Amino acid sequence: MPKKHFKCVIFSWLLLLASLLLGSEILLLRSFRQITRRNPYIDEKSYDLHLMLITEDQNLSFWEDVHKGALSVANAQSAAVEWRRANMSQTESVAELIEISGLCGLDGILTCSSDDPNMKAAIDEASERGVPIFMLGSDISDSLRKGYIGTDNYAAGKTVGSLLSEDNLDCKNAVLIGTDIAKENAGSDEFFIAGLKSAIYNMPHINLEYLDTGSTPFAVEALIREGSQGRREIDAVVCRSIEDTIICANAVIENNLVGRIKIIGCNEDRTVLEYLEKGIVQAAITSDGETIGKAAMESFLFLRENGWANEFVPVETDVITPENLPAYLAKYN
Secondary structure, three states: OOHHHHHHHHHHHHHHHHHHHHHHHHHHHHHHHHHHHOOHHHHHOOOOEEEEEEEOOOOHHHHHHHHHHHHHHHHHHOEEEEEEEOOHHHOOOHHHHHHHHHHOOOOEEEEOOOOOOOHHHHHHHHHHOOOOEEEEOOOOOOOOOOEEEEEOHHHHHHHHHHHHOOOOOOOOEEEEEEOOOOOOOOHHHHHHHHHHHHHOOOOOOOEEEEEEOOOOOOHHHHHHHHHHOOOOOOOEEEEOOHHHHHHHHHHHHHOOOEOOEEEEEEOOOHHHHHHHHOOOOOEEEEEOHHHHHHHHHHHHHHHHHHOOOOOEEEEOEEEEOOOOHHHHHHHHO
């Protein structure tokens, strides 16, 4: 093949590859803009600021409250806050949406942590492009996010410790379950464990163990099975996610241990509340989503005005029990 012709072929291939890459990027951005246009209030009214709330497609009632709280502040400041949920059935992740949002010239992103290993990189990249990011409900503290608005984990741990020490729970052996839970190196749960330990410090009869649900498939089911077979003493299980709460409740039902193994769940959705109503779950730790949404928008606006924001804005911990359950159930009716 002549040298000149060979160079033309190489150049054509490079041009085609560049066109394909550019085309895919344009499709992603166009797709995201089409999603944006599905919200008519953005087309019908012009806003000075445009933010995106990006969440997983789980625990939707909580995120609806967060969105409502953010809008209550944003509407008075000529700011639009769209809510975009990652569609896991289409393998769409929170990290991908953050990455795309960072390219769209948004004024800010409100989002939550997820197990996606690309989360930190996506947050850092968007932040370096000048898009401030605030984490809600769960944090990635070593990222370039501007702040975290959510539960004070130490206070939440103390609340759970107080629940374990109540006479009606009759707890001697408790297991704390969660992703990357470890006795000495608890990662993001370090403060929660510290608060829990402080609450049961003067109660040596309560033995606390840890189970990492992220390293072993079906770890929760195996734990409950051991309890049903008498190979492990378990009086209570403390869950650090809504997913583990539901898995644990189902395992307790399947092994006929309802009432014998108490469950302290995390967050709220219809399923968890129904389990609480039936006595399968004894309590659930949560935070008010509307309060988190308001605080997030206030933090963003403060940053815009002053150039800095508090890295941590704590939100009070709520405990859902059979006594106050009707008020939470009313949101779903």
